[in-house]
Amino acid sequence: MRTWFEPEEAEEFEAAKSVLLRRCLTWAEEHGRPADDQLIAAAIEARHHSRDGRLAYWDERQIRRYLLAWVPKYVVVPREILEIAPEILRTYLHYLSATGLRDPRGATFAEADEAITRTGPEFQKALDDPYLQGLAKFWAQTALDHGNELADPGAVEDFRHDLNAGHIRYDQDVLDKLIASGEPDLEEDRAFLQPPITLPSPAALAEAAAGSTIVRRLIALATWAGKDGRPLTRAGNLSLAAARDLSALLGTGEQDLQVRAAADLPHLSLLLAWARKLRLVRVTKGRLCLVGRSTALLRDPAALWTRAFETLPELGPPLGDFFEKILPDVLNTMYGLDDTPVLRLAETAWLAHHDFIPGADAETAWQAHQDRIPGANAETARLTHQDRIPGANAETARLTHQNRIPGPDAETARVRDLARRRTALDLHQTFEVLALLGAVELTRGPAPELCLTDLDDEFPPEAVERLRTRLANDNLLLARLSPLAQHAIRASLLSEGRDAPLVGELSAAPPAELLGVLAQHYPPKEAAEELNAWLSHPGQDVESLLDAVRACPYRTRATAMLNVLAEALPQGQALLRTLRHDPILGPTALTFLVDDSEVDPAALAQREHLLLGAENFLILLELGGPQALIEQLKAMAGRDAYQLAASVLSSGHHDRVGLTEMHDLVAEPLRTTLNRPFRLIPGTGPGSQGRRRRRNR
DSSP states (O other): OOSBOOTTOHHHHHHHHHHHHHHHHHHHHHTTOOOOHHHHHHHHHHHHTSSSOBTTOOOHHHHHHIIIIIHHHHOOOOHHHHHTHHHHHHHHHHHHHHTTOSOTTSOOHHHHHHHHHHHHHHHHHHHHOGGGSOHHHHHHHHHHHTTOOTTSTTHHHHHHHHHHTTOOOOOHHHHHHHHHHOOOOOOOOOOOOOOOBOOOOHHHHHHHHHTOHHHHHHHHHHHHHTTTOEEOOTTSOOOHHHHHHHHHHHTOSOTTOOOSSGGGOHHHHHHHHHHHHTTSEEEETTEEEEOGGGHHHHTOHHHHHHHHHHHGGGGOTTSGGGHHHHHHHHHHHHTTOOOEEHHHHHHHHHHHHHHTSTTOOHHHHHHHHHTSSTTOOHHHHHHHHHHSSTTOOHHHHHHHHHTSSOOTTSOHHHHHHHHHHHHHHHHHHHHHHHHHHTSEEEEEEOOOTHHHHSHHHHSOHHHHHHHHHHHTOSSEEEEEEOHHHHHHHHHHHHHTTOOOOBTTTTTTSOHHHHHHHHHHHOOHHHHHHHHHHHHTSTTOOHHHHHHHHHHOSOHHHHHHHHHHHHHHSTTHHHHHHHTTTOTTTHHHHHHHHHHTTSSOGGGOOHHHHHHHHHHHHHHHHHHHOHHHHHHHHHHHHGGGHHHHHHHHHTSOOSOHHHHHHHIIIIIHHHHHHHSSOOOOOTTOOTTOHHHHHHHHO
C-alpha cells in the first residue's frame, strides 16, 4: 500500500485511494467511529494534490489546509455531515496510526488531535462563509439542498430543467462574487523530490558558524561601529581613511587598493550593506551606529549565520534584479549533491536569467548589461573587471574586455553570449562570497561522471555542445554545499511543506512507520544507513521489524517493508530463506525467493503453490482493484475462474481482511456471472453467434 504517488500516476493513485477508503470505512464501523466516504476521500485527495504529496503525512498546517480551505471549497455533503468533518478527520488519522501507515515525520495522533481541536472554531466560521466554496460546489450544493444528487443518472438534466424553470432558488450575489473572484485553485504544484542528507550534530554546526569568515567580519564591523557610531560623509559613506582602517581590521585585503572613495571597495561595501540588511548597524544623524537590539544576534553566531545566509539574495548585485530569484534556485539545485562544476550551474543560472524577460530584444539586453551597476564609476568598473574572479585566465579577461559593452545595434546572438558570460562571472564572484560565508566548499578537479550523463535532458542543444567541451577540463572549479547551507536550505524546504529527508531523523520511529518511509522515500544506500542507525538503539532489533511486517494489513506494503530488510541488512537474503516457512511472512518471502531464482516453482508443494498464488492475487487486488483481478482470473482459468478463486480463498493465507475482500468483491461476482444458467433465446442455440456474443460480453 503506497502512500505517495507522482502526479501522473493517476490510475495507481485512484486504486490506492479506493482500497484505503474501503478499509478505513470498515475499520471505522468496527470501532464505532464516525466516517463518511466523501470526506475521507477528500482528505486523501487533499494530501495527494499538495506540495509534497504524502498521503500519510499530517501536521497542523495540513490539518488547517484541509478543514479551513479544502472542505469548504470542494466537499458536497449534507450540512450535518460537514459539521462533523473534524471528527471524521480524527477517524482517518487514527486509522493511519493504528495500521502503521502514518508518516512518523508528521504529527503524532495526539498532536493531530490537539491541532484539530484548535482549528474547530475557525472551521465553523469557514463553513458559514459562502465565498470559500468553489463554483462547482455552489451548484452541486444548491442541487443537493433541493433534493437532487447530481451523481444520479439524469440528475444533471433534471436540475438544469428545474433551474431554467425558476424552481431552484439560489443566492445570486454569492454566485456573482464567486465568478468575479476567479476561484483560486487549492491544488499545489508538486515539488521536486529531495534526496536524504546527513548532517553533523547541532554543536558541530554552531562551531562551523562561529568560524565563518563573514560572520566574524560582521561581528567585528558592528562592534567597530559601536553605540556612539562612526561619522559618515555627506554622501552617506565612510571616509576613505576610515574605510581603509576598517578593511585592515576586517582582513578584506582592500586597504591598499587605489580607489577614489570608500564605496569603491567592493567587499567592504558588501559587508556594510549586509550588516544594514541584518539590522546590525544603521545610520543615525550622519553616523553609522550599532543597533542595540542586535546584541543578542551578535552573541549567537549560528543564528547570525542563518540570517546572513537568508538575506544574501536580497542584497542585489552582482546579478541585479534577478539575483534574489536565481540564487535560491541555484542553491536548491545543489542540495544533496556532491561536487558540481560551477560552469554548469552558471549555465542553469543563465537560462533562468534569460527567461525572466521573455522576448527581450538586443536593445533591452544591452541596456540591462550597461546599467547593471548604476553609478559605478570607471575605477570601480576597472577593479570589478580586473579583480572579479581571482585567478581568471588571460583568455577569459581578453574576451570579457573585448566584448564588454557592445553597442545597442549589436547582434542579438552576440549580446546574449556576452550576457551569458557576465552571468557566469557574477556567479563565480557570488560563490567566492558564499565560500567566505562557509555556505559552499570550493575545490578543483574533473567533472563527476553524473554531471556529464544527463546534459541532453537538462539543457538545450547549443548549451549541451558548449558544456561538453568545457566540462572536459580536468581542472574545473567545483562547488558543494557545506553542512551549514544544507541545514539552512532543509529548514526552508520544510517551511514550504516539502519533503526533505534527514538520515537519523527516524531513529525513534515505530518499526512499521520506519519501514514504510524507507520503502517509499529512501534510496537503498541511505535506507541502509537509517536502518542501521535505528537498530543501534537499545530495544530496537530485527525481530521487532519483522513483527511490524507481520502486522501490516496491506500485502503490497508488507512486500515493500520486507524488501527493505532484504536489501539493507547484511543477512537479508539468508533472512528470506529462514522466513520461507513462517506462517505469516512465508508467502511474501517465498515470492522473493522465486523471483530471485533461489526456489524453483516446479518444486513447490501444493500448499505453497496456493499460498504463493494467494499472495500475488491479493497484491493485484490492492494494486488494480476487483475488476483487474477478475479479468486476471478469467484469463488464467476461463469459465473455471470461480473455482480458481475459491481454491485461493481456502489456501490458508493469513490475510483475513484481504481474503474477505476477495470473496465479496471478486469470487461472488464470478460465481453469479459464470455459474448463472444460460437462457436460450429463440433462434439461437449452443454454438450460435448470439450465445458467443453474450459470453464474450
